[in-house]
Amino acid sequence: MKRDFDVIVWGATGFTGRLVARYLCEQYGFGSIRWAIAGRSGDRLRQVREQLASLDARASDLPILVADSADRELLRAMAQRTQVVLTTVGPYAKYGAPLVEVCAEEGTDYVDLCGEPQFIRRMVDAHHETVRQKRGRIVHCCGFDSIPSDIGVFVLQRAAQETFGQPLPNVTLYVERTRGGVSGGTLASMMHVLDEARDPQVRRLLADPYALCPQNGVRGPDGGDQQSVRWDPDRQVWTAPFVMAAINTRVVRRSNALLDYAWGRDFSYREVTALPGGLSGWLKARQLQFGLAAFTALAWPRWTRSLMQATILPKPGEGPSEQDRENGFFRLRLAGRGTDRRLDVICRGKRDPGYGATSRMLAESALCLACDRDRLPDRYGVLTPASGLGEPLIDRLAQADVTFDVESRPSA
Ligand SMILES: NC(=O)c1ccc[n+]([C@@H]2O[C@H](COP(=O)([O-])OP(=O)(O)OC[C@H]3O[C@@H](n4cnc5c(N)ncnc54)[C@H](OP(=O)(O)O)[C@@H]3O)[C@@H](O)[C@H]2O)c1
Structure with a gap:
């Protein structure tokens, strides 16, 4: 070409x-x-x-x-x-x-x-x-969204094939550490999704864990994304919802379908934010859960959204400062589990995740x-x-x- x-x-x-x-x-x-x-x-x-x-x-x-x-x-x-x-x-x-x-x-x-x-x-x-x-x-x-999740699972399953001769049926992505900000353009896109979600058909699609898979493809065992705080006995951490799970999990499941179900027809994938065990971790997890719920509740009515946009939220074209971008980072753990097998991949990134x-x-x-x-x-x-x-x-x-x-x- x-x-x-x-x-x-x-x-x-x-x-x-x-x-x-x-x-x-x-x-x-x-x-x-x-x-x-x-x-x-x-x-x-x-x-x-x-x-x-x-x-x-x-x-x-x-x-x-x-x-x-x-x-x-x-x-x-x-x-x-x-x-x-x-x-x-x-x-x-x-x-x-x-x-x-x-x-x-x-x-x-x-x-x-x-x-x-x-x-x-x-x-x-x-x-x-x-x-x-x-x-x-x-x-x-x-x-x-969604390279660390999608390529992370790809790397994990490749290693599982090499080590065990087969993929791992369950993978959980834990957001362990992250520092970054948000741009006006990203918020505009989130608001646009909320606007479209006023249509019940779009709402159903957004809630469907297999929304991006081929229409006649296999539907695996996954349900909706985690919305509450839960104890994770495997990692001994509190887990809270992760806002990007709504897109990342759909992308990973589409990858599995397009790769001809190389990760298994019963492959299960979820994403959560990990907080330390103990009271302070539980409190942070609750804070995150209520913070997300409060943001959605305030962004839904048009008048409260306009108020937030006029006062505290960045405008399109604006975003985190150079210093904040350079000081940002992320660390994610992809934990693959089978009945008698386990393998983890750590994804690390320098700079803030969303922009740098x-x-x-x-x-x-x-x-x-x-x-x-x-x-x-x-x-x-x-x-x-x-x-x-x-x-x-x-x-x-x-x-x-x-x-x-x-x-x-x-x-x-
Ligand atoms: N997936 C991720 O990890 C991730 C991370 C960051 C951003 N994003 C997404 O990336 C997108 C951009 O974010 P941003 O913060 O960079 O937004 P932004 O600063 O608002 O930039 C939007 C760009 O679109 C242009 N544009 C707007 N209307 C247009 C039109 N009708 N025709 C042609 N160009 C037009 C703007 O041009 P003007 O300068 O002329 O207005 C500007 O160049 C958003 O959808 C955001 O959600 C995703």
Whole structure:
């Protein structure tokens, strides 16, 4: 495929898009990969280019493409010029569908940061077959949701196969430590999901643990996500709900289906936040549970939401400071269990999960599609990180300071 660019970053004027462009500029420069920035405003894109040029003078020649989500023909022209479109234009359910459609039609690969299950379901239903026939790859969820979960399970099951000759039927992801903030764009996407959830059909889809699996596929043993505080006898910790479980668990289950149930037809997966045993851990778990419930309750009525947006919440374009991003981190444990076998994988990330680490994971996912084609799985359609990128992404993530280590502990 001979096209002008390897990667176009669409949404390069937004909070996360700017971080992606900066990472590409600092990490890869302008020789080894051919890339461009895109967005809806030429003026704002030129400002971004000037900021990049203060880091590397060669950025002053960085190509700019202007395309609004409402202009399908401009989007098509953009998709025709590149191997991969990387998009941070969200909420995806509001602005994202036309781009996925033109990428599907033009056989252009695509990555995003979507955490909106109802949008991904629509894209699967509308485009999976077309993309498969064109041997293209549309890969959603290439940020903190859902790469650590999806690639973490991939690494764990690969190690289980090597160690035990079979996958582990139960995996739990424990969020052990994390520090980071949230952007206005992420909150706008969360609010958009809540707005769509006023429709009972969307509400049912969001509650379905197998919402992203093939319609006629196997349904495993999983129920809904954990909503309360529970004691975990295996890890001896209190567990509380994890807000990203609503998307990550669906992505992991879709991966299993697309990998032809390599992790088992009765594979079970859940995600929780882990807090220390003892009273203080229990209190923290309760605080987290009530905090999440209170946020949803306040974001649901429009007037309380407007009040929060006008006063305490960041606006679109805003997010955690550079210092907060650099001081951020995450540590997740994926615990695989069978009746007489156990194996853990620890996923560690430098920088805050949502932006510092996410912008790198997204950029590396796009480069994986553009530059590692001969190592990618022979699989096409609307995919997940594990099913669409798999092995070559793991090496790239290590360069971006996101690592997966199998904990060497003998099986029980
Ligand atoms: N999965 C994860 O781990 C993760 C992490 C971070 C973010 N996200 C998601 O990523 C998305 C972006 O977040 P953010 O904080 O970067 O948001 P943001 O700062 O609000 O950026 C949004 C971008 O979309 C552009 N845009 C808005 N409407 C458009 C339109 N009609 N046509 C073309 N471009 C348009 C904006 O352009 P202007 O600058 O011209 O307004 C801006 O470049 C959100 O959906 C968020 O939920 C996910």
